[in-house]
């Protein structure tokens with residue numbers, strides 16, 4: 001983070017950090033929609049390629065609009081360095097694969113977004129990297145899973161979709177004792193409410209597709225860590241393999257960051273109001289919200305999160321048919337698999353994000369056919385609550 005960015009409070013950094021004005025003095029960040037760059041001379045071109053002169057070379061490696069997004073995210077997260085990617089999955093895959101080689105071992109929490117679990121459970125073993133999945137809430141399981149060749153730990157917290165809160169500082173300590181790194185997917189917490197690097201993680205990843213865009217427009221991802229981690233693992237991997245962010249998406253996401261704190265605060269207030277309105281409802285068997293004192297890991301949530309979440313997990317008291325009746329009866333809230341949007345959204349994890357898992361694996365994670373993930377939008381909270389209460393009559 002530059003000294004000038006560090007001087008300002010977080011909200012100010014979200015608006016200003018990383019801006020590089022061109023000679024035209026534009027107010028808004030410029031969109032450099034270019035694949036490549038030209039050089040004053042062949043000597044300058046050669047010097048840039050050798051890394052002897054700073055500057056841009058080719059947008060697969062770096063681009064001024066993407067660099068502004070990376071610098072703004074790094075300044076907000078309190079990370080030394082950041083690299084943007086085409087999607088959240090490109091960020092997760094890069095953060096893991098770039099550290100690993102055949103013969104290594106990974107330990108990850110079982111409760112992962114479906115695609116993340118596929119990377120750990122199916123993809124890595126194809127290339128000779130063993131993986132062990134543990135109950136992320138059970139510290140003894142993390143400890144017991146360690147092998148001499150364990151290189152990295154991976155978790156998300158709160159988890160998708162049941163909002164378990166894993167003790168990041170405790171897992172980081174176990175990883176470091178084993179000589180491994182810890183990568184945290186911080187999508188559900190958002191950079192506003194949780195800072196995994198400050199809790200001891202070595203690397204944080206986001207799907208920028210979620211709250212960072214926040215208006216359902218584009219995909220993106222970002223990896224944040226120390227300069228050493230980026231240089232050792234991420235930089236060359238991204239440059240040579242190419243899962244880079246488009247400058248257009250970086251520009252949209254820069255605009256998203258300007259309003260992130262306003263949106264996420266409002267969404268969190270709405271999620272808390274929804275949780276309060278539905279907690280005692282007769283058609284709801286279980287309601288999970290990290291900001292409530294009845295959350296199973298309320299103490300850990302208080303310790304490591306600055307606020308609840310923009311998401312609420314509900315378990316409808318009924319089978320899949322009853323749950324679908326509830327979803328289909330919603331008039332304002334849309335059925336989708338995204339989250340963190342301006343529009344309030346619901347997802348049925350068992351048939352979408354986690355449909356790849358076996359029924360037994362879903363049961364182990366508490367993802368029954370009645371579980372619904374609610375993502376708070378920016379509508380008036382009363383309209384959202386009224387829509388949910390009316391739809392519950394259809395259960």
Ligand SMILES: Cc1ncc(COP(=O)(O)O)c(C=O)c1O
Nearest residue numbers: 087088089113160187207209220
């Ligand atoms: C927790 C979590 N991690 C990663 C991703 C992947 O992000 P993307 O869809 O941008 O690739 C998602 C997407 O739903 C997610 O919920």
